[in-house]
Amino acid sequence: xxxxxxxxxxxxxxxxxxxxxxxxxxxxxxxxxxxxxxxxxxxxxxxxxxxxxxxxxxxxxxxxxxxxxxxxxxxxxxxxxxxxxxxxxxxxxxxxxxxxxxxxxxxxxxxxxxxxxxxxxxxxxxxxxxxxxxxxxxxxxxxxxxxxxxxxxxxxxxxxxxxxxxxxxxxxxxxxxxxxxxxxxxxxxxxxxxxxxxxxxxxxxxxxxxxxxxxxxxxxxxxxxxxxxxxxxxxxxxxxxxxxxxxxxxxxxxxxxxxxxxxxxxxxxxxxxxxxxxxxxxxxxxxxxxxxxxxxxxxxxxxxxxxxxxxxxxxxxxxxxxxxxxxxxxxxxxxxxxxxxxxxxxxxxxxxxxxxxxxxxxxxxxxxxxxxxxxxxxxxxxxxxxxxxxxxxxxxxxxxxxxxxxxxxxxxxxxxxxxxxxxxxxxxxxxxxxxxxxxxxxxxx
Numbered sequence: 201x202x203x204x205x206x207x208x209x210x211x212x213x214x215x216x217x218x219x220x221x222x223x224x225x226x227x228x229x230x231x232x233x234x235x236x237x238x239x240x241x242x243x244x245x246x247x248x249x250x251x252x253x254x255x256x257x258x259x260x261x262x263x264x265x266x267x268x269x270x271x272x273x274x275x276x277x278x279x280x281x282x283x284x285x286x287x288x289x290x291x292x293x294x295x296x297x298x299x300x301x302x303x304x305x306x307x308x309x310x311x312x313x314x315x316x317x318x319x320x321x322x323x324x325x326x327x328x329x330x331x332x333x334x335x336x337x338x339x340x341x342x343x344x345x346x347x348x349x350x351x352x353x354x355x356x357x358x359x360x361x362x363x364x365x366x367x368x369x370x371x372x373x374x375x376x377x378x379x380x381x382x383x384x385x386x387x388x389x390x391x392x393x394x395x396x397x398x399x400x401x402x403x404x405x406x407x408x409x410x411x412x413x414x415x416x417x418x419x420x421x422x423x424x425x426x427x428x429x430x431x432x433x434x435x436x437x438x439x440x441x442x443x444x445x446x447x448x449x450x451x452x453x454x455x456x457x458x459x460x461x462x463x464x465x466x467x468x469x470x471x472x473x474x475x476x477x478x479x480x481x482x483x484x485x486x487x488x489x490x491x492x493x494x495x496x497x498x499x500x501x502x503x504x505x506x507x508x509x510x511x512x513x514x515x516x517x518x519x520x521x522x523x524x525x526x527x528x529x530x531x532x533x534x535x536x537x538x539x540x541x542x543x544x545x546x547x548x549x550x551x552x553x554x555x556x557x558x559x560x561x562x563x564x565x566x567x568x569x570x571x572x573x574x575x576x577x578x579x580x581x582x583x584x585x586x587x588x589x590x591x592x593x594x595x596x597x598x599x600x601x602x603x604x605x606x607x608x609x610x611x612x613x614x615x616x617x618x619x620x621x622x623x624x625x626x627x628x629x630x631x632x633x634x635x636x637x638x639x640x641x642x643x644x645x
Contacts, residue, residue: 201425201426201427201428201438201440201441201527201528201529202426202527203286203290203293204292204293204296205424205425205426206382206385206425206426206427206440206441206442207220207293207298207302207306207382208380208381208382208385208424208425209223209229209230209380209381209382210380210381210424211229211375211378211379211380211381212366212367212375212376212377212378212379212380212381212384212417212420212421213369213375213378214378218380219296219297220296220297220298220302221296221297223297228301228302228305229380230302230305230306230309230380230382230383231305231309232380233305233306233309233377233379233380233383234272234305234308234309234312236377236378236379237309237312237313237316237377237379238312240377242316242365242627243265243268243312243313243316244265245627245628245629246263246264246265246268246315246316247263247264247265247629248263248629248630248631248632249263249264249265249315249318249320249322249629249630250263250264250320250321250322250565250630251263251264251266251267251322251458262457262458262461264315264318267315267453267454267457268311268312268313268314268315268316269312270453270457271311271312271314271446271449271450271453272308272309272311272312272449273308274311274449274452274453274508274512275304275307275308275310275311275312275445275446275449276304276305276307276308276311277304277512278304278307278445278448278449278512278515278516278519279300279303279304279305279306279307279308279442279445280300280301280303280304281300281512281513281516282303282445282516282519282520283298283299283300283301283302283303283304284300285520286300286303286520286523287299287300289523303442306380306382306383306386306442307386307442307445307446307449309379309383309386310383310384310386310387310442310443310446311446311449311450313362313366313383313387314359314362314387314389314446314450315358315362316362316365316366317357317358317359317360317361317362317363317364317365317626318358318361318362318626319356319358319361319573319625319626319627319628320569320572320573320626320628320629320630320633321565321566321568321569321572321573321630321633322562322565322566322569324565324566324569324570325569325573325626326356326357326358327570328569328570328573328574329353329356329573329577329622329625329626330353330354330355330356331570331574332573332574332577332578333350333353333354333356334354336574336578337574337578338353338577338578338581338618341353341581341614341618344614344615345614345615346412346615347395348393348394348395348412349412349615349619351394351395351397352394352411352412352619353618353619353622355394355397355408356622356626357390357394357407357408357409358626359388359389359390359407359408359409360394360408360409360410360411360414361411361623361626362387363384363387363388363409363410363411363414363417363418364410364411364413364414364623365377365623365627366379366384366387367384367414367417367421368414368417370606370608381421381424381425382425382440382442384421385421385422385425385427385440385442385443386440386442386443386445386446387443387446388409388410388418388421388422388439388440388443389404389407389409389439389443389446389447390404390405390406390407390408390409391404391409391410391418391422391427391436391437391438391439391440391443392404392405392408392409392430392431392434392435392436392437393408393410393412393415393434393435393436394408394411394412395434396434399431399434399436400532401532402430402438402532403439403447403532403533403534403537404430404436404437404438404439404532405430405436411619412615413615413616413619415435418435419435422437425440427439427440428528428529430529438529439526439529441519441523441526441527444519444526444531444534444535445515445519445535447534447535448511448515448519448534448535448536451534451535451536451545452508452511452512452515452536453508455511455536455545455548455549455552456477456504456507456508456511456548457504458552458556459473459476459477459504459548459551459552459556460473460500460501460504461556462551462552462555462556463496463500464496464497464500467555467556467559468551468552468555468556470496470499470500472551473499473500473503474503476544476547476548476551477503477504477506477507477548478503479541479544479547480506480507480510480511480541480544481503481506481507481510483510484506484509484510485503485506489502490502490503510541511536511539511541511545514535514536514539514540514541515535515536515539518535518538518539519535522538568634571637572633572634572637573625573633575637575640575641576625576628576633576636576637576640577621577622577625579599579640580599580600580603580621580624580625581617581618581621581622582596583595583596583597583599583600584600584609584617584621585614585617587600588610588617599640602636603624604624607620607621607624608620609621
């Protein structure tokens, strides 16, 4: 892969190449990507989607929105630091007009979208959708779908749904948000289809990145960017190099900030913050400053800021050391999996799993999510299929009228009808999904 092609400013839906030297320096094309995402309705819905701990009455807890914004800030710094060195290594990029800010803007835009396709109720939302089609009423559609179409549903993936949201055309709107190819490439952490599942231990095979409905859009993106093909039998590619930085930004934030949330909520004792995070920050901490801070929140915040800074520098160093392997597809781990703090990071994650992710409040949220998501899928999919088959009841008619205009379900393909309903349900916020479920079950009080 080569950097000039990977940094394509061409927008999804364009027919002509865009040149960096002709860009308006007051508002670069990659910065336009970020702006379009921030103003989109799908991004706004993240303000009411659970990150980990749901529906808390405190101001400590992160939603998908605040998490995504923080990941974008870390991603911007990662991109700028890497970009500064890459311009020295590849002076031809500077001659074409590229600056280190371009790298930061691409990674920031891809980072702020990284959760845009995730369903309500946290990661359990993905599992709830999958279970509906694997063991619930959705199993009845298996024989009407290809193997890969069915796999898309039973292994529903927020990353693939995010790609659908960013690129899906509607009448009058070609190319979704019309982001640059570079940003779309950096967004694709898992540039493969749903089958075969985990064909290797390479990090890009861990999950999948697009639904069968969006195959042509995916192939267009990887072709424009010159991403390397990984398999000749199935659609599978090696990552866009900047996807490693997007992943690192997310890993850094959820590892450290979820831990911080747990401490501030009293789910994790403050002593754990010093015991586990000090191993990350021992070379940069000002002990006098730390002990002068009067509140737990301030002390933990100080440790968090230092830890994020340390991990940013570590991720940048690993990326730059392995640039060649990343470009040729042979770098097969995440950046943090290769860092010298891997053991400390894993210790923090283990504590978070035990104290936060498996806490009673989180488990209760997951149980509710399974019921709500399963019921919503069942009602809407049944109504849409009944209409298609000419068996529409008055109840089905009313249900279909609840769907927004942009949710198109009038397809010949069973898979497309089901996938569009599934994507619609995945796009609901936690609160709206609960309100809608109450109405559909007759609880309107």
